[in-house]
Amino acid sequence: MARDILLEMKGIVKNFPGVRALKGVDFSVARGEVHALMGENGAGKSTLIKALTGIYTKDEGTIRFDGREINPRSTLEAQKEGISTIYQELNLSPFQTVYENMFLGREPRNSFGMVDRKTMIQESLRILGELGIHVDVTKPLLSYGTAVQQMVAIARAVSVDAKLVIMDEPTSSLDTKEVEVLFGVIRKLKAKGIAVIFISHRLDEIFEICEHVTILKDGALAGEMRVADIDQLQLISYMIGGEAKQLERTKGDYELQSAPEVARMTDIQQGMRLNGIGIDIKKGEVLGLAGLLGSGRSELAKVLFGAMQPDEGEVFWMDKQVHFKSPKDSIDLGIGFCTEDRKVEGIIPHLSVKENMTIALLPQISKMGVVSSKQQNKIVEEYIDRLKIKTPSPNQAIRNLSGGNQQKVLLARWLCMNPKLVIMDEPTRGIDVGAKAEIEALIQELAGQGISVLMISSELAELERNCDRVVVMREGRNLGELCGLEINQDAIMSIIASAGGELEKGGRLQ
Ligand SMILES: Nc1ncnc2c1ncn2[C@@H]1O[C@H](COP(=O)(O)OP(=O)(O)OP(=O)(O)O)[C@@H](O)[C@H]1O
Ligand SMILES: [Mg+2]
Structure with a gap:
């Protein structure tokens, strides 16, 4: 027809x-x-x-x-x-x-x-x-x-x-x-x-x-x-424009039992969203947080980053209790946070790719308030190349980049800080399949270097491919954990479902 x-x-x-x-x-x-x-x-x-x-x-x-x-x-x-x-x-x-x-x-x-x-x-x-x-x-x-x-x-x-x-x-x-x-x-x-x-x-x-x-x-x-x-x-x-490879699972058995702990949170309460959840993250571990929207994943990440203060509960960093008053405190200790909402919390639209990428790094590469532009340029070029960021020049205003390329600049912002722990909230949102494979490879490379990654994703297949362990959340609680080869989409879904039928309509969205 x-x-x-x-x-x-x-x-x-x-x-x-x-x-x-x-x-x-x-x-x-x-x-x-x-x-x-x-x-x-x-x-x-x-x-x-x-x-x-x-x-x-x-x-x-x-x-x-x-x-x-x-x-x-x-x-x-x-x-x-x-x-x-x-x-x-x-x-x-x-x-x-x-x-x-x-x-x-x-x-x-x-x-x-x-x-x-x-x-x-x-x-x-x-x-x-x-x-x-x-x-x-x-x-x-x-x-x-x-x-x-x-x-x-x-x-x-x-x-x-x-x-x-x-x-x-x-x-x-x-x-x-x-x-x-x-x-x-x-x-x-x-x-x-x-x-x-x-x-x-x-x-x-x-x-x-x-x-x-x-x-x-x-x-x-x-x-x-x-x-x-x-x-x-x-x-x-x-x-x-070439032969495609299927994205592959990178993780096998859970092998991090004896790895040292980097961060731990216990009994965290925050408003209506976090109801006594606790998690721990080991060195070099990719820990996934699964759950439907509104399950409290982003809030938990914000508490760990110091962007939100818990009403109750404790946060430990390298076995010492910490009280992050703002993200500055956590950044100083080596925590990075790639936000899910790039428009509101992420990019600064009128600034260049270069400025957006290095904004958190500036204190480290400046002496008495003067930024070493040589160092800055080197880092920027390295990450444009590594993440294949498509931009006519590092000086292009970031708002002129396509959505996926803006997301890559945000990832680079935290990666170039040499963090000990990176929190990634929906890191591959809006990213094409090719770039997704690169970002996933990069996550594994970071983990291989002993950097821990806390990964929030609505794409269960992404968690399955990349995580050593997944914590399944609902209504601000820890419903269960899966390790190594236990992690798969059906197992995650059935943990979510087993916690008691349908969620209240609309409630889950807010
Ligand atoms: N206002 C603009 N000024 C300069 N360059 C622009 C502008 N808008 C888009 N571009 C450039 O045009 C090209 C196409 O961008 P476009 O946003 O259409 O991509 P896209 O296919 O929608 O990508 P994505 O999947 O990342 O959303 C990119 O190289 C982008 O940087
Ligand atoms: Mg687009």
Whole structure:
């Protein structure tokens, strides 16, 4: 059956200073189709979407949508054409309420021309409720975590009357259950004849929900096919332009019984989120924290880093009790922390790659307040090379890097400090398969050098491949531990499930 083409982009070119981001890309999507857009970090996926929706002006090329040529100059104009987009960096307004965010730029008015708040509140509750999200819509958006914010963005995008809904990495901050909710939404859209462009680095998602895939490589088209016609390794080969290797498990039997302990936390209580949990981390160990969103993993990490003070409980570092008042105290002892929320707690957008990477290191490489730029440059070049960070120069403002490359700069920030323990909260979020293999290899290399890693990940396969031991958390408690070869996805899931059925709806999201 011939595809009924809804969107046809032809010969799209986009240049940035020093970067040819799109080199004449053709891309088409049929009505009612779920179409994956794939490619390595920096391949040009987000740029193609932004050229379509008017955030960037394309240098060359044409766009036909629903039978005629269009040239939207803003997201709002694109929306009027029937294209609704969730961008990779959420363009929500954190200080406004949830319901205001749902209606940003299209607030309903009453007959006096006033913004109709009552309707906004009712409609927001209804639309979010349909997605299984139960939150207080009159609270500011920032009172909720990234997952809820992501769901609000999704709800907003699907609530407008659209023919095409674009999702640029919608699942990167969602856990397995929420991804299922989102997939339910996508299936509903499809049933209504609405097309979806779906961007994700998680291959299993592509195979579950998409029927067509377009692959970009270095700003050019590398392939276009039906998902049913390829397998995961072939897809990766198209993305990296060479033979793909499956990611492999790096750990065998648990061998660290006698290794010295680096850090220990006992009976930690913190607000509503941590309820008496304790963990210990050994030298050279990769310790994983598993659990659904809201299980307290990030909070536990923040307590260890000194970014949050426990109400009760003790923290030990090298067998001595410590009271970290702020991250400065823990950094001084050799702890690094790669945050999960790169936008809020991580990058400083207007500063360069170089500055973002070395910001925590500066005190170490300066003498009387003067930074040794020679040393700084050497370190920066080393990590750009090691993590294959795609940037025209170390002086590029970090906000101009693709999402995955920003994440690599953040990792480098802590790795270049020669830490004794690195906490990594979702370290491979938004990172492409090739880079993921490199980052995982790097984690093992660190462990081999005796550096301990505390790794939080929603991707259970990632924990299975990399961890010596996994602590499964729920509601701020330790539900159980798995060591060495015991660690696998099913074992983790069954520990979570055994702790008593469904979690309260919505509660887990906050
Ligand atoms: N505003 C900008 N200024 C300069 N360069 C940019 C800008 N936006 C994107 N680029 C560059 O264009 C290229 C493509 O970036 P893009 O964000 O489209 O990648 P992506 O495929 O979405 O990657 P990721 O998977 O990491 O999100 C990258 O080299 C990026 O650095
Ligand atoms: Mg992107």
